[in-house]
Amino acid sequence: MGISADRFAFGARLAYLSDMNDIVLNALASVADPASGAPLNRSGRIDGADLRDGVATLVLKPGAAGEDTAALREAIQAALTAHPDIERARVIIEAALNTKAKNAKPSTGEGEARSKPPAKAIIAVASGKGGVGKSTTAANLAAACVKMGLSVGLMDADVYGPSAPRIFGLNDVSGLQKSEHGIEPLQAHGVKLVSMGFLVGERDPVVWRGPMVTGAIRQFLNEVNWGDLDVLIIDMPPGTGDAQLAIAQGAPISGVVIVSTPQTLALDDARKAVSLFDRTAIPILGIVENMSFFLCPSCGEGTEIFGRGGARAEAELLGVPFLGEIPLHPELRQASDEGRLVASGDGPVAKAFQRAAAGMLHALEGAHRASPEIVFED
Incomplete structure (x- = not known):
């Protein structure tokens, strides 16, 4: 009986976590992916979503070169915090891996991740x-x-x-x-x-x-x-x-x-x-x-x-x-x-x-x- 009760509790917990993730994902329907123009929750860029104690965390895969990440982060935070269950939003946009292409042009330093080591x-x-x-x-x-x-x-x-x-x-x-x-x-x-x-x-x-x-x-x-x-x-x-x-x-x-x-x-x-x-x-x-x-x-x-x-x-x-x-x-x-x-x-x-x-x-x-x-x- 204890095992089945534990399984029920575990299943209920998974369902709860799924509901929390859905809240985050649904709130992103009004934000467009800069590259494709598709709603962010259907763009394929979301690498992780979590909602806990009123704090939403979203992880996005890297976007196209030159993407205005500051504007995108601001739009996401506004969309998420507009939901009554979300008090704060953390947005993590993963940086693209640096690759050395044969014909790469010199960087202008605009809109790019930090190049100087900390x-x-x-x-x-x-x-x-x-x-x-x-x-x-x-x-x-x-x-x-x-x-x-x-x-x-x-x-x-x-x-x-x-x-x-x-x-x-x-x-x-x-x-x-x-x-x-x-x-x-x-x-x-x-x-x-x-x-x-x-x-x-x-x-x-x-x-x-x-x-x-x-x-x-x-x-x-x-x-x-x-x-x-x-x-x-x-x-x-x-x-x-x-x-x-x-x-x-x-x-x-x-x-x-x-x-x-x-x-x-x-x-x-x-x-x-x-x-x-x-x-x-x-x-x-x-x-x-x-x-x-x-x-x-x-x-x-x-x-x-x-x-x-x-x-x-x-x-x-x-x-x-x-x-x-x-x-x-x-x-x-x-x-x-x-x-x-x-x-x-x-x-x-x-x-x-x-x-x-x-x-x-x-x-x-x-x-x-x-x-x-x-x-x-x-």
Whole structure:
């Protein structure tokens, strides 16, 4: 009886979600697709639609070259918010992939997506699985870079489990503002940041399909007013799926840092993450071993709870830099819960993150070093 009741509830939920999507789609009948002139809901451009708690989200496939995306977005938002069940509308228009055609003409820069990278260096922080402290590591690497005097941004690309708002002490912030220059990032601890966590409630899940997730990530990459950053750190989603591939192929990533814990199970998944970036020709800047050992706050002695040295051995095997060991310490847990960044301080955990950040930046210099020139003599 319980199973059939659960199935009934699940079926009712699916029917409810379908009704919500229909509201969004039907509201678009009055908006014409600029390319075909057909109603947008019958143009074939809709990649995803969702309505939750009065907020409609729409993802559109790329349009024709030169399309006025600002005018189209404005028309869509007006049509959606005219419906009594829709209070706000988020419109994500996917950017066309850049291709180099043989006879391509020079760009005029008008009506096109951002061509200039948002930072001098874009570094992805990734892991093969969740629960290894990737987000905490990404945030503290950013803080360590700030301590070195760099201009730093962090993009929380973990759409389903955004944790940057809490780690940076901004979990009470709701919404991101948009100006004529684009989406304006928030700032904390000297780091500019954006996160899906600023767009949904603290306890609200993001129930999106793949195209909507990749669309949101592309919007963060292309439409945020980052300013002139030295380093943009991308806190990647865990795993090796659509979102990771969209970032790897859609952003000019300078290099990637892999985070793992010492045990074999985590290292197995870390290898998969390394393989993903190898296949997309993105340099591996190094591996960080998180939760390497428990550092007793009273006596200062280390205890190897999960084993130790697995990530170092894996880095040697793969021929990539080992960026260091981050210990387990109550200070790190407490700081993350309270919205403080340990790497901004001077304790032993702070110094571990600062050494890892220095190693990361040193590896970045090597990744960008010019290849030797081969001279052919007559």
